[in-house]
Amino acid sequence: MDNKTLIDNLSRRLDVSRDTVGILIEGLTQTIGECAAGLDSVSVPSFGTFEPKKRLERVALHPASGRRLLVPPKIVLTFKPSASLKQKIRK
Amino acid sequence: MNDKITITRLGAMLALATGKQKELCEDFLKELFSIVEDELLKGESIRIKGFGTFKLIEVEPRKSVNVATGEETLIPGHDKVIFVAAKELASRVNLPFEAFEAVEIADDLPTDSMDGDEDPEVELSEDSGNAVISPENADDISEASGSVVTEADKSVERQGVCNLEERVGDSQIISEDNFSHSGDMPEEDTLSENDREAELSMPEGDVSETIEPGIEAEIFEENPHSHRNKYIKGFVAGFITALIVGSIVFAAGYLLGFSFGVSKGEDMAESISPVIIETEVIPQDSVSSVYLADSVIGNGPHDEIGKESGIDQVATEPSDKIVYDTVSTTRYLTTIAQEHYGNFNLWPVIYEENEKILGHPDRIRPGTRVVVPPLSKYGIDPKDKDQIKAVKEKGNKIYARYK
Numbered sequence: 001m002d003n004k005t006l007i008d009n010l011s012r013r014l015d016v017s018r019d020t021v022g023i024l025i026e027g028l029t030q031t032i033g034e035c036a037a038g039l040d041s042v043s044v045p046s047f048g049t050f051e052p053k054k055r056l057e058r059v060a061l062h063p064a065s066g067r068r069l070l071v072p073p074k075i076v077l078t079f080k081p082s083a084s085l086k087q088k089i090r091k
Numbered sequence: 092m093n094d095k096i097t098i099t100r101l102g103a104m105l106a107l108a109t110g111k112q113k114e115l116c117e118d119f120l121k122e123l124f125s126i127v128e129d130e131l132l133k134g135e136s137i138r139i140k141g142f143g144t145f146k147l148i149e150v151e152p153r154k155s156v157n158v159a160t161g162e163e164t165l166i167p168g169h170d171k172v173i174f175v176a177a178k179e180l181a182s183r184v185n186l187p188f189e190a191f192e193a194v195e196i197a198d199d200l201p202t203d204s205m206d207g208d209e210d211p212e213v214e215l216s217e218d219s220g221n222a223v224i225s226p227e228n229a230d231d232i233s234e235a236s237g238s239v240v241t242e243a244d245k246s247v248e249r250q251g252v253c254n255l256e257e258r259v260g261d262s263q264i265i266s267e268d269n270f271s272h273s274g275d276m277p278e279e280d281t282l283s284e285n286d287r288e289a290e291l292s293m294p295e296g297d298v299s300e301t302i303e304p305g306i307e308a309e310i311f312e313e314n315p316h317s318h319r320n321k322y323i324k325g326f327v328a329g330f331i332t333a334l335i336v337g338s339i340v341f342a343a344g345y346l347l348g349f350s351f352g353v354s355k356g357e358d359m360a361e362s363i364s365p366v367i368i369e370t371e372v373i374p375q376d377s378v379s380s381v382y383l384a385d386s387v388i389g390n391g392p393h394d395e396i397g398k399e400s401g402i403d404q405v406a407t408e409p410s411d412k413i414v415y416d417t418v419s420t421t422r423y424l425t426t427i428a429q430e431h432y433g434n435f436n437l438w439p440v441i442y443e444e445n446e447k448i449l450g451h452p453d454r455i456r457p458g459t460r461v462v463v464p465p466l467s468k469y470g471i472d473p474k475d476k477d478q479i480k481a482v483k484e485k486g487n488k489i490y491a492r493y494k
């Protein structure tokens with residue numbers, strides 16, 4: 001399902017305009033982004049957890065030049081599906 | 092930090108961020124995730140703009156061994172949910188570390204950082220030991236630490252999330268430190284060095300004799316023992332002293348260009364009249380200890396020679412300030428020549444000046460302190476092309492010696 005259909009579906013179900021849904025999705029991105037930047041995970045019951053993970057800095061070889069590079073640390077957002085969702089998907 | 096945020100709290104935060112009603116936000120979240128779940132159950136992927144994509148990927152069936160029984164079992168293939176964050180969300184999550192970029196590492200980095208750490212520490216302890224801490228030196232240090240603190244503060248303010256930012260701050264402090272070691276310290280050294288030399292030249296000037304400060308100190312140390320102990324011990328000590336005195340005088344006479352006989356004669360006169368010497372010992376003793384410390388740090392095996400050359404400078408040009416510089420893994424003679432003379436081709440001048448403590452010009456030990464002579468001493472004009480050519484050839488000759 002692409003973004004447009006999703007927004008249509010949501011606006012129908014919530015009985016609000018598409019713009020409002022757009023704002024809410026934008027706000028959700030911002031909120032989860034802020035939480036994750038502080039290494040707080042967001043859990044949605046029976047769906048899963050959005051878990052930020054810190055990757056440490058490391059030394060890597062530049063594939064083209066063969067020079068050593070110090071790759072800086074970073075935070076990545078991972079999603080861990082809940083047990084119930086996993087079960088449902090497996091069936 | 093490391094909190095688990097529930098859906099109700101997320102709803103409240105969302106309401107705060109968007110200015111919509113809390114109930115609407117909670118409903119929105121529920122509906123959103125239920126739609127995503129339905130789509131996934133249908134086996135389809137779903138893309139939310141600016142947030143990310145949920146999709147299913149197939150896991151191949153694989154073999155496994157039951158650890159307890161040793162039986163081989165086949166784990167059947169299945170689907171699993173994958174979430175890929177959109178670029179916008181990923182960069183927002185990575186905001187605390189956004190400032191960093193991948194940095195290329197030089198091949199000689201490990202040794203460099205070690206040298207950089209060691210050297211300044213030694214310098215500092217030396218300074219405090221002799222109680223000649225120059226004001227510039229102290230200022231520089233406090234400035235450096237000040238800037239580190241402000242850097243850390245800034246980063247905390249900018250990102251506004253405590254613990255992570257502490258880490259960011261830490262790493263910035265480390266990098267700051269490195270900069271200060273590599274960038275500021277060498278100049279600092281030369282500055283404090285200059286100061287000390289200037290101060291030292293004063294007591295040296297007062298003293299009427301310009302021969303060895305070390306000799307007097309040694310005589311001063313040895314003499315009381317010989318008076319107190321038995322005659323044999325005194326004789327042995329006197330003999331050793333005479334040996335040391337003789338060797339140092341020989342070296343000094345050779346270096347200073349004095350005629351050997353004259354200086355030895357003077358020295359003999361000195362050792363005959365110890366009463367006179369004792370009055371001079373106190374100011375010179377401190378001088379000799381400073382030189383000893385200098386040479387020990389500058390160049391281990393070349394102690395004697397380093398001492399001599401330092402004294403040579405003070406004795407011959409007491410009025411001029413002597414410029415010192417330190418060779419490190421990132422500062423070569425060429426770097427020093429470029430800084431002091433404005434032309435790296437003039438490095439042989441520095442080499443010549445310090446010939447006695449240097450070996451192969453490309454294999455100078457990091458931390459070796461060299462005297463940077465004024466160009467006028469060799470009568471070289473940095474603008475004269477012919478002279479620079481001559482100096483270059485001198486450099487070639489120096490290299491030729493080590494082939």
